[in-house]
Every structure is written in C-alpha cells, then in structure tokens.
Amino acid sequence: MNNTRFATALHILTLLAYKEHEWLSSDWIAGSINVNPVIVRKELGVLMHAGLVKSRKGKEGGYALDKNSVAITLADIYLTVKTTNVLGKKNLLPNPKCPVGKDINKKLEGLNTVIDQSVIKELQCKTLKNFAENFH
Amino acid sequence: MNNTRFATALHILTLLAYKEHEWLSSDWIAGSINVNPVIVRKELGVLMHAGLVKSRKGKEGGYALDKNSVAITLADIYLTVKTTNVLGKKNLLPNPKCPVGKDINKKLEGLNTVIDQSVIKELQCKTLKNFAENFH
DNA sequence: ATAATTGTAATATTTATTGTTACATATAAA
C-alpha cells in the first residue's frame, strides 16, 4: 500500500465515530485530514458502498456511520480500501521455459493468501470504537 | 507495496538457491524473470548490502548466495525490500486543532508497528530453502 | 428562492515505478 487510503478512511470513520449521531460534511472532514474535499467524498463513496457509512444530501446534509462503531473492525476498513497484496505485485511474464519462472506466480499467490489473511486476522480483533476512544 | 520488488528478490534468490554453488549472471536471471538486467543488478546490489548474496566480477563472474538457504527467511527478504508499511502511508499534515487530527499519526504509527510485526513473524518461519524446494 | 451540500466527471499535477542506454572497471581465458 503505497497510498494514504487506509489512513484517510480510518481518519474519516474515527471522526464519524467521535461525533456519532451528527452529520459531518466532506468539507469539514477534509479540513481535519488536510486533503481535498473531493478525495474525501470519493473515499466516503467507497465506504458507503461497503455499508459502513450513509449520507444525506442537500443543506444540513453530510455523512454518518451506518453501523455501530463496535460492529466495524479495522479489517472491514482495510478490506474496503486495499488495492494490493501485502507482499506487492507479481512480475507479469516470468519465463515459462524456466522451472522457477514457470511456477513462481502460483507459489507467490499462495503466499499472498496466507500473509494477507494473517493481517486481516490481526485487524479483526480491533474495533473502530476502540480505536476512536484514543481521542477522548 | 505497489511494486514487484519482493517478487523480484524472491525470484532471484530462488534461482540462486536452486543453482546453489553456481555463479549466475544478471542477464540470465533477468531472462527468467523477464525484466531488464539492470533492474536485477540493482536489486542484487540491495541483497548484497543485506548480506544475502555475494558477487564476482569479470568474465565467469556472477552472483551466488552468501548464506545457506536454510539461514535465509522470507522475513529477511521482505525486510530488505519493503518500502512502506502494510497499511500504507500517513497523511502528511492532519489538522493539529482537531482532537483526532492532532494525534492520529501517532496512533497509526502504533498500529503500523503491530501489523508489520505480525507479517514479519509469519514470514520468519518460512525459509528460502523450503520455498525453493517447490521447484524441483 | 437561497444557500449549503452530495455526487461525479474531467482534467491536471505530482510522485513512484520500471525500463533503457551507456560506460568505467574487473577478471578469466585464449
């Protein structure tokens, strides 16, 4: 993950958990993270699609959690924003005439499954509520 | 990790383990991975600096393992090539006037330590020898 | 009606990654 998507999503959700039952605007959230509001709205779109967040349009609109923050784990967040495997990408076209090149991507895939799963397991025991309580 | 460095390094080291006691050239290795030889030489430079590989210059030169393949774990490889945390980058300048923005990077850092460590622990029980034996 | 807000497309900018060319230096072998 050579991007800030997990950090951004977690920041957004922490604010929504911190101000549960309030509707926060993307502009206000963007001011806390210090990024462009459109980035925030895009990420909120992804989080809505994942069922973690809901929105209300128009004046006095904004975003709020769509689940109790105890029911959201950091694994849920990671899974919605993750774009790559922990160990990175495979090389595209290893030489099929080489005994190693021929099979390495299949073996790497197995390794990716194991390692990604171990990260998810670790994140599954951490709730958003618990994380957000850091900021009392 | 939105790059192929781990895949490339593991491929290189698997070849060196597969042909232990031979000196393999960067051109030959590059032909197996199907990438530019200079990429391979650069990565080999990093692996040498980490003490995993040695080189011999000139005609009949090449690269070989500098440790027995049982003494190299996938964690050693990951640690030498990893450039980012598993969960990605932090946002650079969260708003210090916001209770969440003020502290989130410190909390993210703690999380990064835990998660990165869990990946390393998982990789530490996997040796290069064992991985290379996949390709008999 | 007005003001504030989401949702999204289009585009620009910046940063990261990968690839390429070139060549100095080293060394085995003819």
Added chain:
DNA sequence: TTTATATGTAACAATAAATATTACAATTAT
C-alpha cells in the same frame, strides 16, 4: 597481453499510480 564477458552505477526516459483541482448537476433545509 589482448579479448570477451561480467559487474556496478549513473543518467535519463517512459509508464503507471496517486493525489489534487475545477466544475457543475442534483438535492434539500430554511
């Protein structure tokens, strides 16, 4: 001692990924 074959590395080019920006239609409370 010359030649062929490597490493080591710098400089630059090309491609891809990530982030930022502008613009505006659609929505809704006041």
